[in-house]
Amino acid sequence: MTEVQAALVWCPCPNIEVARKISEQLLQERLIACANMFPAMESLFEWDGGLSQASEVGVLFKTTADSLDALISRLGELHPYDTPAILGWTCDIAHPAVLGWLSETVGHTD
Structure with a gap:
């Protein structure tokens, strides 16, 4: 069995409905094993030369x-923002049980 490396992607969504819809699609496509949603997140950011504010839902x-790479690309296609803040990274360490779960879940179509 090939060694699996865990990875995470962070992305804010405009509301819980969009976050759920995107998460369900990514689960169906087997690009993710889980989506953790953090509702009622306040975002402050620079946009178009000024300070902006939004109430968003963060998703991990x-x-x-x-x-x-496939997840980041597909998430960009599904996301309603013109410039979604999609950030991904690999994990240096993960519990063996999590690695087994990811290996069995992500990418398999059985």
Whole structure:
């Protein structure tokens, strides 16, 4: 069995409905094993030369390093923002049980 490396993707969404819809689609496509949603997040950011504010839902997606690029690409296609703040990274360390779960879940169509 090939060694699996865990990866995470962070992305804010405009509301819980969009976050759920995107998460469900990514689960169906087996690009993620889990999506943790953080509702009622306040975001302050620079946009178009000024300070902006938005109420958003943060989502942390759990996936594998092998699926990271495909997940980021697909998330960009599904996301309603013109410039979604999608950030992904690989994990240096993960519990063996989590690695087994990711290996069995992400990318498999059985």
